[in-house]
Amino acid sequence: MTNRADTILYLDGVSVAFDGFKAINNLSLVLKKGEMRAIIGPNGAGKTTMMDIVTGKTRPDDGSVYFDGTVDLTTHDEAEIAILGIGRKFQKPTVFESLTVEDNLALALSGSRRVFDKLFRKAGTEKDRRIREILETIRLTHRRDWLAARLSHGQKQWLEIGMLLGQDPKLLLVDEPVAGMTDAETEETARLLREISASHSVIVVEHDMHFVRELGVKVTCLHEGSVLSEGSLDHVSSDPRVVEVYLGR
Amino acid sequence: MAGCIRNLAATVFGAALTASVMAGAARAEETIKVGILHSLSGTMAISETTLKDVMLMLIEEQNKKGGVLGKKLEAVVVDPASDWPLFAEKARELIEKDKVAAVFGCWTSVSRKSVLPVFEELNGLLFYPVQYEGEESQRNVFYTGAAPNQQAIPAVDYLMNDEGVERWVLAGTDYVYPRTTNKILEAYLKSKGVAEEDIMINYTPFGHSDWQTIVADISKFGSAGKKTAVVSTINGDANVPFYKELGNQGIKAEDIPVVAFSVGEEELAGLDTAPLVGHLAAWNYFQSVDTPENEEFIAGWKGFIGDEKRVTNDPMEAHYIGFNMWVKAVEKAGTTDPDAVIDSIVGVSVPNLSGGYSTMMPNHHITKPVLIGEIQEDGQFETVWETPGLVVGDEWSDYLEDSKSLIADWRAPMSCGNFNTATGKCGGKGVN
């Protein structure tokens, strides 16, 4: 087994079942620090459930999950895990629709999460600088005062990614970032993710093979809750088991 | 069904019309306004709507006779919607804004308690037509319903003497009227030598609908070899499921009679009474009372409401008496001024519907006969016993420790609602 110390994420023998249905079955997955990984797999392969486990939303029935080599994630809840430095983007863009783009980012910025601080403290200039930076990165500077509800689907996806950046996490989990995007948007998103991966560890779950290819990173294919194949995209896509899973018997 | 739809339409348009016509009429000639404060919506509408109608009928009839003091009467109807604070608000509106000469209204004790301070403050007149727990006498209120001694105690006497009852179930809804009545009855029964273990007291919430356990308990309590009866102060909606359960569990009146103080003709109209024949109720009036006054009243009511099936009941008679007393007192005083009416109404006698006269006593309660009736298959009561004479409403019960020595007399010079005969002072019992 790989040495846990260099990993940002370490899953070993993880299983979880819902009403007898094994959504994750003895899954082991290791992500090195600074690595970007794409995860593919057909519907029901357990991709989202895996993310639920990592972010503390679902508790595994069995197995161990370590973050940053040392932290046992199964003993923490979502908020704690988020503060530890794991950010997550949902499949469906989830932003605060009735807040402005700026407020969305301001809420995400790392800093105190305590209720009373929020009531009495004010934003500083440092924060403002960070927000401008992120707006720049996600190409929404000109939408700063817009309500998030008015953004297009793709822009919402970026805003959500921007919010992850604001959190300044060590690990980003990105669930289907290009679903429903135009080709131009997809391309732009790939660029954005590559940029982010320069300074963060990233896991991207995606169906869109074209997009995965564009990312150009190591790929893991999940099937029925466990790893089916792992390696470069070419290696994985030529694996006969993967072909069988995707095309059916 | 067509009639029903017509009813609906008539009500909707009628209400709108009445409102505008009334406003017009008020300008046209000077009238004496009479407030009607009964819930027309919400949980109490079931009982109170009828009282609003009977008041409208009484006012219409009085106007046919030429009104009062040469002026026509005008009804002001408001809907306190079974919402107790709203009763106070509406009472204030009636007296202060509409300047009514008297208000006829309220059903529950809590609604009366809610409006009391308003009538006191604004010096209005309230005629309260429902049997209640007593323990109250207020200068501005006239209690035309029964006090406990005009209903509960005679009923218990009847069961004890004529039916030989030795064991008692006091079943009631958990609120102040049953609590107080049962306290009084408990003390009364003990004074008659009934042992503690022969009295079972049970309270249920408002609108209780699952009576299986309690009815079974009653029949268990009743199978101890002694003649048993149930004294029911169960209120309102809870009665129908209670009686249905009694009927179904086969508890017959011959075995365990139930005597109720809140079940009248109106409540029975919602029930199949065949299994209930012989259960009892104590009131001061039954629709079945055979007197010319009553016959005329019933005919008038059915004509007014346009429905042959509608029944009359005790609180309606209370309004009949109260209204006539007010009319007589106003004519005697020559004015509708509340102070003058309060002075002139004491001692006023008017015919009641059971063939005698009821008189307003100085404690603002009235004299009434007490009738015990058995439920018949047609949903009517048949009088099986009645007090030989009239009974004076006793506001402060003689069977409660704290009210024994209190009396009320609103005539000058005493003019006090809680005079203590032991200390000779007005103002309650004071420190022990």
Added chain:
Amino acid sequence: MISRYLFENGLSPRILALVAVILAAAIILPALNLALPESHPLHVPTYMISLIGKYLTYALLALSLDLVWGFCGILSLGHGAFFALGGYAMGMYLMRQIGPRGVYGNPLLPDFMVFLNWKELPWYWSGFDQFWFAALMIVAVPGALAFVFGWFAFRSRVTGVYLSIITQAMTFALMLAFFRNDMGFGGNNGLTDFKDILGFDIQADTTRAGLLAASAVALALGVIVTARITGSSFGKLLIAVRDAESRTRFLGYRPEMVKLFAFTTSAVMAGVAGALYVPQVGIINPGEFAPANSIEVVVWTAIGGRGTIIGPIVGALLVNAGKSWFTGALPELWLFALGGLFVLVTLFLPKGIVGTLQEIAASASERRKARKADAEAVDGEQASPVGAE
């Protein structure tokens, strides 16, 4: 420190105007009632004073609900419970003030305890003869209930419809409990027949005017507190929790704490409203706990416009004024009107009256801005990586 926090820069002119209007009402209405003779055309009759005073407490109640529902997405169907608890705390104080003037003249026990043969005052009634203690309880009891209830409910992530239904169960259970005479709160009759408050005769016109003024001041304070909370970055967080609760959690926030704070604050506001309501209507009884009452509060808020500060106040005033008028003028039609109003408002004015007006105003100014910024917008769109909407 608190006052500085409240008034320091940051209240929008709209809120300041609202506060000014409310405070003006607090001064002008009593003045018109007390200073002018009855015959004067501008004289406000006393029953109007009590009525408006009552409406203002309702407005505060609606505002408190708006804080949790409009801003935080927690639809409480049990806010009437906090209102009633505050009311009961005040009612207990008022009962103790009656002293030996009850009908039985018992100096210690309220009348309802005397005729039900209670021999001594239950322990939980002690202390209520002091106003400061009652005032503390008015805030503490609803606050504590909300805190405990919220602590459990929010931590176990009971949300949405489920939360609404258990808040309804809570108020229903409390109603049944207070109906019980054995509880020592007067059962169905509740607490009534109050004599005076802080030494003033409760039936005097001046006291009524004073209570109206107090209600107005309380409402103004409520508006300021709500505006400050929702205007702060905590307010953003509230809205964030309303819009996407799980998102906030994955950002590292604890939405349950956010909700708990809002819920407790709101319950305290409702308790204060209840406490001011009781002396003005002269009675508090378990009927106030009825689930239907709490639903009505929701309706006021919805009709006025949730998520706005003015909305619930407007809604409470309008609906209650309507109720007063209908139940007097067209009693048979009252429920048709109220029922119809709910249906129509939810169908056609989902944002309520104020919300809809704001929207119209906003889109108008948006259009103006849009026309002005047309030229710049072209550049902006080109700069965007997508350029598509």
Added chain:
Amino acid sequence: MRLFGKIAVALLVVFSALAPALAADDSLRDIVSGFADARNFSQTEKIVTQLGKTGDPAVVPLLEALGEGDLRVRKEDRAVFIAKGKGTVTLLDPLTREAVGSATERELTKIKVNNSLRRSIRDTVGGLALMAAAPEKRKAAASTLFANPDPAALDAIETAMAAEKDPAVAESMAAARAAAIVYSDRPDIEKSAAIEIIAGIGSRDALALLSSLEARSQGELKEQAAAAIARANRTLAFWEMGQNVWYGISLGSVLLLAAIGLAITFGVMGVINMAHGEMVMIGAYVTFVVQELIRTSAPGLFDWSLAIALPLAFLTAGAAGFAIERGVIRFLYGRPLETLLATWGISLILQQAVRTIFGPTNREVGTPSWMSGAFEIGQITITWNRLSIVIFALAVFFILLWALNRTSFGLQMRAVTQNRRMAASMGIRTPMVDAMTFALGSGIAGIAGVALSQIDNVSPNLGQGYIIDSFMVVVFGGVGNLWGTLVGALTLGIANKFLEPYAGAVLGKILVLVFIILFIQKRPRGLFALKGRAVEA
């Protein structure tokens, strides 16, 4: 109860002398005519006693008519007749029961009866019936004598026992005899045997008999009685458990009926339908209208009234539901909390509409004869109407379950609720399915109303009483799962009934509510919630 002695003696005289029963028709008539002159109840009672003494079975119908209030006196000649009904009635001869003329109600006075009179009529008739021809009448008479033991009747019972052929009746008579012995001054040996017979019956009446015997006896007999009491108490405690379970099931089935429609509208569609209670109310009023029509036009069909009302209630409430869905709810999908407001508004309108149309007072819904009364299993009393409701509730539940799982409409419905877009693309008319689903939920509420009209008020407030309980059941059981609703309803019903004897009805209900609130904390999605990948909101 001395009365029995007299009757018994009279019976003995009559039968042992084998005197012809047609003794003196004239003397009977003399006694009967006495009714016309009776001034009060005790005078009437004397005449009843006199009639009983004659021992002539011919007086039984006459006495029964008296008990039912059908014995009337013609005002003009003080003649006594049996006359039933209202308006112009046929007069029957009190003894021969032949029609002898007619009269209007006004020409007749009813002979008044009260409870104690009814009791003595029952006892008299019972005494006479100990030798009646029909075995069930003899059995009933014996049961009456067991419940109201009278040592003076002992001889009569023993005579009757000797002549008895039917073993079941003989057993009842033996019990009656044992009961009478307890109160008699017969030797201890006979009493000891009586104790065993009575203890074997084990009912509450038996317990009362034993207690009274124990109080009055000494020595061995007292000990024997005490032991028998202990035994009887043990069996009774056991039966009481059973009784509580039954009450719980019966309350649970009422909750189930009230909630099951909601399990569809709320559980499956996610619509918070506050007007659900009013759908129940509509069903109850449909029953009322059906019964009214039957009463006026086809009284013979009365026993079928509920069966006729069921489909009509389903259709009426279903149509109302359809209209509500099409008119209001379809604009509010995805906004569950707002459907709450709108449907609450609708519920107010419906209530007030019913109040305006049918009046604010309770309406009478009768119980068909087959649903009246009760029977006993051991010491458990089961009333027919409760049993019918339990069976009916379960039937509705299983039919619904079948409809959802096995019919094409059920399939479409599940498809739409699970994936609306997919269903639509497969050609399912989703708006129609929504409307029909809501109509189905409402229609089921309507038929629940038919059943509830049998045990509750039929008033505009009917629905209000059930709405909170229904929501509790659905939420407790787990939304979207019919089995959860079934288990939830029965659990809450039984819990309520077991708490009630200890905590009282009010506190019991509060405790159940608090329990649900706590339970929801533990399992926010109810008892039978579907686990699975949580759907992001």
